[in-house]
Amino acid sequence: MQINKDKQTPGHTISVLVENRAGVLARISGLFSARGYNIDSLSVGTTDDPQISRMTIVVRGDEQVLEQVCKQLNKLIDVIKVVDYLETPHIERNLALIKVAADKATRSELIQICDIFRAKIVDVSVESIIIEMTGDNEKIGALAKMLRPFGIKEVCQTGVVAMARGAKGISIQEERKPA
Amino acid sequence: MKTKTKNKKEITKEDLGLGKELTGAQILVEALIKEGVSQIFGIPGGSLLPAFDALYGSKVKVVLTRHEQGAAHMADGYARATGKVGVCIATSGPGATNLVTGLATANMDSIPVVAITGQVATHLIGNDAFQEADATGVMRPVTKHNFMVKNIQDLPRVLQEAFYIARTGRPGPVHVDIPVDIQRAKLKFEWPDNINIRSYKPKLVGHPLQIQRAIDLIGKSEKPLLYVGGGAILSGAKDELVALSEKAGIPVVHTLMANGAFPFDHPNYVGIMGMHGRYSSNIATQNCDLLISCGARFDDRVTGSVKTFSRNSKKIHIDVDPSNIGKTVAVDVPVVGDLKTVLAKITENVKSSDHKTWRKQIQEWDNKHPFTIKASKGSLQPQFLIQEVHKLTHGEAVVATGVGQHQMWAMQWYPCKNPRQFLTSGGLGTMGYGFPAALGATFGVTDKPVVCFDGDGSFQMTMTELGTAVQEKKKVIIVVINNYYLGMVRQWQELFYKQRFSGSNLSYFKDENSHKVHPDLKKLDYIPDFIKIAHAYGLKAVRIYKDEEIAGALKKAMASDKTFLIEAMISPGEKVWPMVPAGASLDETIVDMA
Numbered sequence: 159m160q161i162n163k164d165k166q167t168p169g170h171t172i173s174v175l176v177e178n179r180a181g182v183l184a185r186i187s188g189l190f191s192a193r194g195y196n197i198d199s200l201s202v203g204t205t206d207d208p209q210i211s212r213m214t215i216v217v218r219g220d221e222q223v224l225e226q227v228c229k230q231l232n233k234l235i236d237v238i239k240v241v242d243y244l245e246t247p248h249i250e251r252n253l254a255l256i257k258v259a260a261d262k263a264t265r266s267e268l269i270q271i272c273d274i275f276r277a278k279i280v281d282v283s284v285e286s287i288i289i290e291m292t293g294d295n296e297k298i299g300a301l302a303k304m305l306r307p308f309g310i311k312e313v314c315q316t317g318v319v320a321m322a323r324g325a326k327g328i329s330i331q332e333e334r335k336p337a
Numbered sequence: 338m339k340t341k342t343k344n345k346k347e348i349t350k351e352d353l354g355l356g357k358e359l360t361g362a363q364i365l366v367e368a369l370i371k372e373g374v375s376q377i378f379g380i381p382g383g384s385l386l387p388a389f390d391a392l393y394g395s396k397v398k399v400v401l402t403r404h405e406q407g408a409a410h411m412a413d414g415y416a417r418a419t420g421k422v423g424v425c426i427a428t429s430g431p432g433a434t435n436l437v438t439g440l441a442t443a444n445m446d447s448i449p450v451v452a453i454t455g456q457v458a459t460h461l462i463g464n465d466a467f468q469e470a471d472a473t474g475v476m477r478p479v480t481k482h483n484f485m486v487k488n489i490q491d492l493p494r495v496l497q498e499a500f501y502i503a504r505t506g507r508p509g510p511v512h513v514d515i516p517v518d519i520q521r522a523k524l525k526f527e528w529p530d531n532i533n534i535r536s537y538k539p540k541l542v543g544h545p546l547q548i549q550r551a552i553d554l555i556g557k558s559e560k561p562l563l564y565v566g567g568g569a570i571l572s573g574a575k576d577e578l579v580a581l582s583e584k585a586g587i588p589v590v591h592t593l594m595a596n597g598a599f600p601f602d603h604p605n606y607v608g609i610m611g612m613h614g615r616y617s618s619n620i621a622t623q624n625c626d627l628l629i630s631c632g633a634r635f636d637d638r639v640t641g642s643v644k645t646f647s648r649n650s651k652k653i654h655i656d657v658d659p660s661n662i663g664k665t666v667a668v669d670v671p672v673v674g675d676l677k678t679v680l681a682k683i684t685e686n687v688k689s690s691d692h693k694t695w696r697k698q699i700q701e702w703d704n705k706h707p708f709t710i711k712a713s714k715g716s717l718q719p720q721f722l723i724q725e726v727h728k729l730t731h732g733e734a735v736v737a738t739g740v741g742q743h744q745m746w747a748m749q750w751y752p753c754k755n756p757r758q759f760l761t762s763g764g765l766g767t768m769g770y771g772f773p774a775a776l777g778a779t780f781g782v783t784d785k786p787v788v789c790f791d792g793d794g795s796f797q798m799t800m801t802e803l804g805t806a807v808q809e810k811k812k813v814i815i816v817v818i819n820n821y822y823l824g825m826v827r828q829w830q831e832l833f834y835k836q837r838f839s840g841s842n843l844s845y846f847k848d849e850n851s852h853k854v855h856p857d858l859k860k861l862d863y864i865p866d867f868i869k870i871a872h873a874y875g876l877k878a879v880r881i882y883k884d885e886e887i888a889g890a891l892k893k894a895m896a897s898d899k900t901f902l903i904e905a906m907i908s909p910g911e912k913v914w915p916m917v918p919a920g921a922s923l924d925e926t927i928v929d930m931a
Contacts (some may be wrong), residue, residue: 176536184477
């Protein structure tokens with residue numbers, strides 16, 4: 159099981175603010191499949207404004223592909239704003255739940271590893287534990303690497319969410335989005 | 338609010354149909370009237386009965402088509418010919434799916450169309466109800482935007498937004514799915530005063546800095562070329578194009594979609610470019626030092642090999658849709674904005690010039706390989722036929738085409754004088770587009786003849802709309818160029834697939850040597866007999882075999898007050914020249930192989 163896939167082109171993180179309407183997710187995912195763009199992860203959630211949802215998309219491709227992705231996203235009527243974090247200092251977080259085989263003999267070692275990574279153990283049974291880990295993909299990948307010898311039974315991830323550092327938020331006011 | 342009439346009678350809200358309690362179906366009709374829709378093309382059905390009941394006796398005329406694809410093409414043809422939004426309507430399920438080809442056609446060519454579909458009642462959605470299809474799901478990739486109305490409160494706003502989105506920015510088709518219970522539900526009707534879609538604000542004014550950079554590049558260029566696409570017609574930029582071309586002395590080449598965007602009889606006009614374009618246009622494109630793209634999108638049928646396309650030129654790309662810029666070809670100066678506005682600003686400050694040497698050079702290329710009609714081998718020459726129609730109508734008729742060889746001949750031999758004259762499916766290449774589009778155009782065009790050049794293959798896809806033409810008493814001059822083959826497929830099979838005419842023959846007549854031997858066209862068993870088909874609809878028709886018969890047939894067609902069909906029999910060996918093979922460079926234009 160691979161958590162971090164090694165690919166040649168770098169992944170870009172894009173935040174997309176969209177109208178919270180039926181069919182918006184289908185529009186976005188349809189755009190990616192129709193135009194043949196590769197998506198690594200996509201996560202959706204509401205914002206403080208219930209009418210606006212925020213999607214974080216990690217997409218692979220060179221500069222030209224990324225430019226097209228952003229332009230095509232902007233072209234969708236329900237898309238309010240697209241932000242590419244390529245040149246912006248930002249925080250990325252991904253939450254992973256990892257179920258690992260654990261018995262009397264290995265449990266304490268696993269707890270130690272979790273401590274080092276500041277991961278939480280959220281469930282424990284006779285034969286396994288579930289570890290909750292938050293971080294960027296690299297950190298989660300590093301944890302997974304450490305856990306692999308114990309026997310990973312299941313992995314589940316939320317996908318990346320991202321936010322720019324600093325005081326400035328994404329403003330949708332006075333925004334002139336090209337159609 | 339006051340009227341401007343003499344007696345200054347107050348217009349009440351009720352006069353405008355506002356404030357009354359109306360059903361969803363009545364709101365639909367009111368919305369159509371408020372949007373200035375005079376007719377709607379379509380077919381009723383179970384989930385549209387309330388809508389059609391409201392249309393009955395209303396100011397909006399219902400044009401009953403014979404197939405929903407025809408309805409979409411008619412709305413599209415009407416929109417292209419008039420610049421207004423065309424509207425079509427279809428019932429749920431098969432009605433909606435039948436619209437798809439027509440809307441995809443409009444979408445690829447950026448044509449403003451609003452499509453209304455009925456839907457099963459909201460409580461049945463998702464239950465696999467009778468005539469249920471996920472219409473918004475099916476339409477999503479082939480429209481500019483679409484809506485499903487699940488709440489009667491949303492209906493007026495959605496309809497207004499649908500028209501607004503369809504006609505603004507880069508235009509396109511918008512689909513509105515209205516469940517039957519929403520059509521029956523009641524609402525106090527209010528029409529929103531203004532539209533504000535926060536996520537949709539088309540950028541129309543070009544960036545001043547980019548415009549200045551464009552002006553500078555044009556000033557420095559010695560061999561500039563205007564490359565004009567369909568956006569020039571959508572934007573209504575003919576005068577601005579002519580002004581720029583004249584002031585800066587820039588010759589003009591254009592795409593299939595832009596036939597008529599720049600008058601063909603202007604001295605700076607070079608001609609059509611691309612796969613079946615003029616030799617001079619293509620060579621000029623390859624040799625210019627500045628290519629100014631005006632509402633064009635560097636389609637593969639235009640560029641040939643992208644790697645070698647106009648490789649020594651700087652490029653200015655003006656487009657209202659930013660996603661077109663840099664999509665296939667890298668540009669030096671991108672200008673996002675409405676072409677008409679941007680061109681006017683460029684012309685204002687551009688350096689006057691005449692580029693005499695460059696224009697003379699292009700003229701020499703054109704003299705070397707002009708479009709030519711080869712001497713007849715006894716059978717009718719399709720190019721000659723189209724040229725005759727051009728002469729007779731002074732290049733001012735509204736011309737619709739199907740897709741295939743006849744479309745390319747029409748493009749080559751019917752250069753247009755004005756925009757909105759040439760209706761053709763350029764992007765999607767939809768066979769069967771021509772006749773319903775021509776018919777749709779007749780609802781907006783009353784002062785010019787409407788001609789449809791079609792192929793026998795293409796025409797058979799939508800000739801069922803003859804019924805609509807007859808019922809509506811509309812006149813289209815249909816010229817079916819019959820070579821009893823899917824001619825363009827046949828041409829490629831002959832040139833690139835060793836004359837293996839797989840699946841392209843439309844008759845009983847099997848002749849693998851038809852590229853060498855010229856069969857006696859009068860003795861062939863054609864399927865169908867188009868003359869009899871015309872007769873079945875009470876229409877007149879003539880079949881012609883020779884160039885000498887063309888003039889007489891056209892005279893009859895022009896004199897007729899009904900739709901008239903001319904069936905022109907041509908040899909299946911006729912080909913479209915010149916040709917740039919798919920994926921080859923524009924330098925590799927094959928002028929003729931025979």
